[in-house]
Amino acid sequence: xxxxxxxxxxxxxxxxxxxxxxxxxxxxxxxxxxxxxxxxxxxxxxxxxxxxxxxxxxxxxxxxxxxxxxxxxxxxxxxxxxxxxxxxxxxxxxxxxxxxxxxxxxxxxxxxxxxxxxxxxxxxxxxxxxxxxxxxxxxxxxxxxxxxxxxxxxxxxxxxxxxxxxxxxxxxxxxxxxxxxxxxxxxxxxxxxxxxxxxxxxxxxxxxxxxxxxxxxxxxxxxxxxxxxxxxxxxxxxxxxxxxxxxxxxxxxxxxxxxxxxxxxxxxxxxxxxxxxxxxxxxxxxxxxxxxxxxxxxxxxxxxxxxxxxxxxxxxxxxxxxxxxxxxxxxxxxxxxxxxxxxxxxxxxxxxxxxxxxxxxxxxxxxxxxxxxxxxxxxxxxxxxxxxxxxxxxxxxxxxx
Amino acid sequence: xxxxxxxxxxxxxxxxxxxxxxxxxxxxxxxxxxxxxxxxxxxxxxxxxxxxxxxxxxxxxxxxxxxxxxxxxxxxxxxxxxxxxxxxxxxxxxxxxxxxxxxxxxxxxxxxxxxxxxxxxxxxxxxxxxxxxxxxxxxxxxxxxxxxxxxxxxxxxxxxxxxxxxxxxxxxxxxxxxxxxxxxxxxxxxxxxxxxxxxxxxxxxxxxxxxxxxxxxxxxxxxxxxxxxxxxxxxxxxxxxxxxxxxxxxxxxxxxxxxxxxxxxxxxxxxxxxxxxxxxxxxxxxxxxxxxxxxxxxxxxxxxxxxxxxxxxxxxxxxxxxxxxxxxxxxxxxxxxxxxxxxxxxxxxxxxxxxxxxxxxxxxxxxxxxxxxxxxxxxxxxxxxxxxxxxxxxxxxxxxxxxxxxxxxxxxxxxxxxxxxxxxxxxxxxxxxxxxxxxxxxxxxxxxxxxxxxxxxxxxxxxxxxxxxxxxxxxxxxxxxxxxxxxxxxxxxxxxxxxxxxxxxxxxxxxxxxxxxxxx
Numbered sequence: 001x002x003x004x005x006x007x008x009x010x011x012x013x014x015x016x017x018x019x020x021x022x023x024x025x026x027x028x029x030x031x032x033x034x035x036x037x038x039x040x041x042x043x044x045x046x047x048x049x050x051x052x053x054x055x056x057x058x059x060x061x062x063x064x065x066x067x068x069x070x071x072x073x074x075x076x077x078x079x080x081x082x083x084x085x086x087x088x089x090x091x092x093x094x095x096x097x098x099x100x101x102x103x104x105x106x107x108x109x110x111x112x113x114x115x116x117x118x119x120x121x122x123x124x125x126x127x128x129x130x131x132x133x134x135x136x137x138x139x140x141x142x143x144x145x146x147x148x149x150x151x152x153x154x155x156x157x158x159x160x161x162x163x164x165x166x167x168x169x170x171x172x173x174x175x176x177x178x179x180x181x182x183x184x185x186x187x188x189x190x191x192x193x194x195x196x197x198x199x200x201x202x203x204x205x206x207x208x209x210x211x212x213x214x215x216x217x218x219x220x221x222x223x224x225x226x227x228x229x230x231x232x233x234x235x236x237x238x239x240x241x242x243x244x245x246x247x248x249x250x251x252x253x254x255x256x257x258x259x260x261x262x263x264x265x266x267x268x269x270x271x272x273x274x275x276x277x278x279x280x281x282x283x284x285x286x287x288x289x290x291x292x293x294x295x296x297x298x299x300x301x302x303x304x305x306x307x308x309x310x311x312x313x314x315x316x317x318x319x320x321x322x323x324x325x326x327x328x329x330x331x332x333x334x335x336x337x338x339x340x341x342x343x344x345x346x347x348x349x350x351x352x353x354x355x356x357x358x359x360x361x362x363x364x365x366x367x368x369x370x371x372x373x374x375x376x377x378x379x380x381x382x383x384x385x386x387x388x389x390x391x392x393x394x395x396x397x398x399x400x401x
Numbered sequence: 402x403x404x405x406x407x408x409x410x411x412x413x414x415x416x417x418x419x420x421x422x423x424x425x426x427x428x429x430x431x432x433x434x435x436x437x438x439x440x441x442x443x444x445x446x447x448x449x450x451x452x453x454x455x456x457x458x459x460x461x462x463x464x465x466x467x468x469x470x471x472x473x474x475x476x477x478x479x480x481x482x483x484x485x486x487x488x489x490x491x492x493x494x495x496x497x498x499x500x501x502x503x504x505x506x507x508x509x510x511x512x513x514x515x516x517x518x519x520x521x522x523x524x525x526x527x528x529x530x531x532x533x534x535x536x537x538x539x540x541x542x543x544x545x546x547x548x549x550x551x552x553x554x555x556x557x558x559x560x561x562x563x564x565x566x567x568x569x570x571x572x573x574x575x576x577x578x579x580x581x582x583x584x585x586x587x588x589x590x591x592x593x594x595x596x597x598x599x600x601x602x603x604x605x606x607x608x609x610x611x612x613x614x615x616x617x618x619x620x621x622x623x624x625x626x627x628x629x630x631x632x633x634x635x636x637x638x639x640x641x642x643x644x645x646x647x648x649x650x651x652x653x654x655x656x657x658x659x660x661x662x663x664x665x666x667x668x669x670x671x672x673x674x675x676x677x678x679x680x681x682x683x684x685x686x687x688x689x690x691x692x693x694x695x696x697x698x699x700x701x702x703x704x705x706x707x708x709x710x711x712x713x714x715x716x717x718x719x720x721x722x723x724x725x726x727x728x729x730x731x732x733x734x735x736x737x738x739x740x741x742x743x744x745x746x747x748x749x750x751x752x753x754x755x756x757x758x759x760x761x762x763x764x765x766x767x768x769x770x771x772x773x774x775x776x777x778x779x780x781x782x783x784x785x786x787x788x789x790x791x792x793x794x795x796x797x798x799x800x801x802x803x804x805x806x807x808x809x810x811x812x813x814x815x816x817x818x819x820x821x822x823x824x825x826x827x828x829x830x831x832x833x834x835x836x837x838x839x840x841x842x843x844x845x846x847x848x849x850x851x852x853x854x855x856x857x858x859x860x861x862x863x864x865x866x867x868x869x870x871x872x873x874x875x876x877x878x879x880x881x882x883x884x885x886x887x888x889x890x891x892x893x894x895x896x897x898x899x900x901x902x903x904x905x906x907x908x909x910x911x912x913x914x915x916x917x918x919x920x921x
Contacts, residue, residue, distance in 0.1 A: 013825055036826045038797040038917075039890035068825025071888065125886070126660050129850050163886075325659035389870070 533803020557762025584633025591617030596738020
């Protein structure tokens with residue numbers, strides 16, 4: 001009998017493969033093969049001994065084939081094999097990085113969110129440096145069924161130990177009901193937002209929200225939700241899903257599964273998804289949350305991505321998913337307010353501020369009345385343009401009507 | 402052999418004798434000033450050569466016999482064919498068949514394909530290598546298996562060593578894509594075309610015996626003659642000198658790694674905001690994937706601004722050629738041609754010009770090009786807190802790369818090393834580099850995916866980046882950031898045995914490499 005976890009072999013980096021063989025009546029034996037052994041063999045052995053001791057496991061042979069894994073990965077792989085070997089409620093938790101203790105606002109920008117396969121530590125380590133607004137640790141489609149178990153430990157450890165440089169920390173759980181089990185591995189560990197895949201009904205949102213409340217020990221007031229609509233039923237129920245809980249902050253659409261569900265394929269023109277995308281935009285906007293577009297699958301074609309982004313923005317979406325870091329700047333560049341957007345917003349805000357100063361209750365611009373929501377949207381546009389470095393913070397000083 | 406070590410100007414303990422020959426410890430940049438005359442090759446006379454100019458001999462083995470091959474000689478070859486080189490392996494096959502021992506191999510660089518020669522290092526056909534130590538040869542050397550001490554030099558340092566007689570080449574074997582029977586040769590034609598033959602120029606001029614080997618013999622005259630037949634003793638036609646598809650080596654593709662692309666983009670941004678990229682500027686980017694993408698980002702900026710570079714120093718490849726043809730670059734001054742587009746360009750475009758280590762890098766000349774380049778982009782395996790850098794060994798102590806033109810390029814006006822903050826788990830910024838190859842006073846900027854460190858000596862650059870929004874940090878901050886992620890590494894263990902010496906561009910010894918103690 002033996003238990004394994006992790007990855008090794010050609011092309012695997014920053015990961016390790018662990019094999020645990022119970023050896024009754026024999027002392028612990030650690031067989032370490034590491035690519036970085038000359039620099040870290042002692043600390044790796046120490047970590048192995050600590051984790052085994054924590055779980056009270058002694059009479060085993062542990063084989064570790066290391067391709068330069070960081071401690072959070074080694075610990076996750078060890079815990080995966082140990083908990084396959086013994087029944088335990090204990091969790092080996094590495095200290096929470098102090099810089100990971102922050103929360104995110106309900107209405108923060110979610111223009112980009114970068115998908116990371118939940119069982120690939122290599123891609124997690126630097127994910128924060130690309131400036132995407134959100135980072136998704138994915139436990140669903142990017143993890144092979146036989147790796148689902150070990151991926152939970154890795155995702156949990158990454159939430160605690162990896163610095164994502166201020167991005168909103170998201171986890172895509174598995175399709176319910178399995179996904180409810182995933183929640184235990186992320187809710188207490190600094191996750192900000194849970195993506196609910198293949199969402200068809202409002203009840204799935206409620207079940208997720210309820211489970212989160214259960215784990216928190218209070219009504220969920222901390223963790224945002226983003227259901228993903230991925231089939232025809234979901235599209236038809238989009239509005240109900242969007243309003244199912246006040247913790248839902250955004251509604252996303254996943255077009256690969258959706259097109260399969262309605263019996264067609266994605267085309268560059270995207271006529272086949274126009275209805276679904278519009279439904280999601282309308283449902284989200286009606287519920288006053290953010291509509292988020294699907295990922296663009298071709299990571300080499302930046303021109304096509306740009307066209308896709310401009311169309312997405314024109315349809316009313318507030319952001320989209322990324323499957324490669326190089327997509328992030330292209331999406332930001334084209335999703336964020338352009339010159340025409342900021343100019344218009346500046347005019348609205350300036351007119352509003354002038355009216356306020358002059359004591360007028362009504363704001364007019366070019367003979368049109370401007371409502372408060374329009375002003376607020378203009379203010380948000382300007383904020384985003386300032387954050388993206390497109391206009392200076394003190395734009396008013398140079399603004400000349 | 403004496404084991405006496407002295408502390409050189411960089412604070413490293415180095416021997417005063419290497420392989421029985423005296424060695425000068427590094428004295429500081431620009432401090433070593435030898436006097437006297439350069440080493441001179443023997444005087445050849447026309448009467449000793451065929452009047453009809455036909456120097457063909459039937460085989461390489463016969464050429465080597467007629468060149469007087471015997472025990473203990475120094476044999477040089479060149480790396481124009483890179484991973485596709487067959488010449489060096491053929492030379493030592495012949496030597497082995499002839500029962501010759503104790504040869505010094507003096508290549509301009511070695512590649513993984515030369516792991517074939519390990520058996521000749523084992524059986525004593527080759528006693529040691531003076532050149533670069535790549536891949537398996539580096540590992541072999543680091544484990545202390547080479548019979549004598551290896552010596553690593555830069556491309557410019559190799560020219561210098563030949564000129565001041567530090568290395569006396571007995572037989573130079575020059576592989577060429579195209580040659581005539583007189584010995585005129587070039588690398589731009591034929592099935593094994595590799596570009597230019599600049600690395601063999603010194604060998605042609607100074608070696609006692611010169612053999613040109615080609616698989617593409619053309620009637621006189623072979624045009625252009627990058628190597629002049631007047632230096633050549635024998636010519637040989639063989640079936641194949643190289644494997645064409647491997648001549649284009651794998652390091653010449655733009656990186657697809659998002660981390661490296663980000664570093665490349667930051668490098669270009671840095672050069673933009675500091676005004677390094679301006680109309681008429683010049684640059685050199687190496688052959689690594691990151692350096693190649695820096696060139697592409699430069700091109701984007703130049704297009705946007707409507708400016709061009711006066712010249713770019715190669716390694717040339719399709720990306721640089723495209724910039725030349727788009728007129729973003731007026732001249733390529735090429736040291737090495739990495740792909741077939743580069744070969745086509747240097748053959749057909751008069752603005753794509755062959756250089757050699759003599760024009761570009763040499764120490765014993767009346768100036769060279771290196772100092773004229775506005776910005777050079779180089780790689781490094783490690784950098785320390787004083788901006789010193791290592792390019793030959795990894796942090797585990799193993800010798801795995803050659804110096805190439807790296808040391809020589811440090812004389813550029815601004816030297817930038819774009820490096821990842823850590824590779825797998827191994828931090829790149831150290832308290833002290835494992836092997837010192839380049840003194841920190843010549844290294845200006847370190848660019849990592851998590852921040853940019855500027856040498857405090859470059860107050861001008863520090864001033865220019867102020868307010869640019871670029872993430873400027875100190876090397877210490879970057880080192881601590883890496884160690885927070887990776888953990889603090891233990892030190893690799895070495896024995897006292899010196900397995901290789903690292904020469905500075907002037908021929909002095911800047912550091913040594915010791916035998917790695919294998920892990921228990």
